[in-house]
Amino acid sequence: MDPQKTKKLIVLAGPTAVGKTNFAIEVAKYFKTEIISCDSRQIYKELNIGVARPSKQELSEVKHHFIASQSIHDPYDAGLYNQDVNSLLKELFKKHDIVIMTGGTGLYIKAATEGLDNLPPKNDQLRQQLNFILESEGIDALINIAKSMDIDGDKVNLSNPQRIIRAIEIKQGKPDDAKEIPPNDFYDTSYYYLNRDRQELYNRINKRVDQMLRDGFEAEAKSLLPNRNLNALNTVGYKEFFAFFDGELSKEIAIDKMKQHTRNYAKRQLTWFRNHGGYKEISTDVDLFLNIMKLG
Numbered sequence: 001m002d003p004q005k006t007k008k009l010i011v012l013a014g015p016t017a018v019g020k021t022n023f024a025i026e027v028a029k030y031f032k033t034e035i036i037s038c039d040s041r042q043i044y045k046e047l048n049i050g051v052a053r054p055s056k057q058e059l060s061e062v063k064h065h066f067i068a069s070q071s072i073h074d075p076y077d078a079g080l081y082n083q084d085v086n087s088l089l090k091e092l093f094k095k096h097d098i099v100i101m102t103g104g105t106g107l108y109i110k111a112a113t114e115g116l117d118n119l120p121p122k123n124d125q126l127r128q129q130l131n132f133i134l135e136s137e138g139i140d141a142l143i144n145i146a147k148s149m150d151i152d153g154d155k156v157n158l159s160n161p162q163r164i165i166r167a168i169e170i171k172q173g174k175p176d177d178a179k180e181i182p183p184n185d186f187y188d189t190s191y192y193y194l195n196r197d198r199q200e201l202y203n204r205i206n207k208r209v210d211q212m213l214r215d216g217f218e219a220e221a222k223s224l225l226p227n228r229n230l231n232a233l234n235t236v237g238y239k240e241f242f243a244f245f246d247g248e249l250s251k252e253i254a255i256d257k258m259k260q261h262t263r264n265y266a267k268r269q270l271t272w273f274r275n276h277g278g279y280k281e282i283s284t285d286v287d288l289f290l291n292i293m294k295l296g
Helices: 020-031 056-061 078-092 106-114 123-137 139-148 161-172 198-214 217-223 238-245 251-275 286-295
Strands: 008-013 035-037 098-103 188-194 279-282
Touching: 008 020, 008 106, 020 035, 020 056, 020 098, 020 286, 035 078, 078 098, 078 106, 078 139, 098 106, 106 123, 106 251, 123 139, 123 161, 123 251, 139 161, 188 251, 198 217, 198 251, 217 238, 238 251, 251 279, 279 286
Parallel strands: 008 098, 008 188, 035 098, 188 279
Antiparallel strands: none
């Protein structure tokens, strides 16, 4: 930790359904602070059940930011998140020494705390992370990265994700020419990701999907069908049910695929946090974590 920086952001990341929300709430209560969400889908007010947005009860326990704060109709990306989070942190750190950030969108965490141009220098690692972004966030996320680096859309086919990835790789080799989204310079960040036994995590995912369906996810997905072409709806769960509404899948198969694709997404999230240096793996034992914090 930089002794010159007295303010600290604690990042509690991890895969979907691992238990981040309750964990972060307990940690925030301990430090008497607030929570910044880093979930690129919970940020949209129109998405609720399908993105496992925290309940009203959970939101009432600790003040949360970036939950249902944007509309799916308004473009939003990691660059804007960087600006918004760091603007907010300047205010939060006036009254708190510690702030909690929690969620599973690695790109948003990276943008807010490191800046976007600090991508790994090795092309194979860079390509792996860009492909992860493509799978988890969609092609628009790659386009936004390309635009932030001033990549010429007239020279690169922005409808071809592999061409975009290649253009970013080439541009990354010329950092002096790139337009950076800068890292923070006024607080320290500690990175942690929660994890569980794989089968336990997968069982939690399956049960969460079942609960979503009981809570009315099908009706929520149907209400959003007219907006299916928006990037925000390029999201696990909604995509499978759109295919069901189109008659391409039976409801049973759509549910099975929703579970499978959510498990796949969780696996990719874990790969990101394991490979993106600086994250420490922790269990979901809040008391153990707080004891570590006391000792640290």
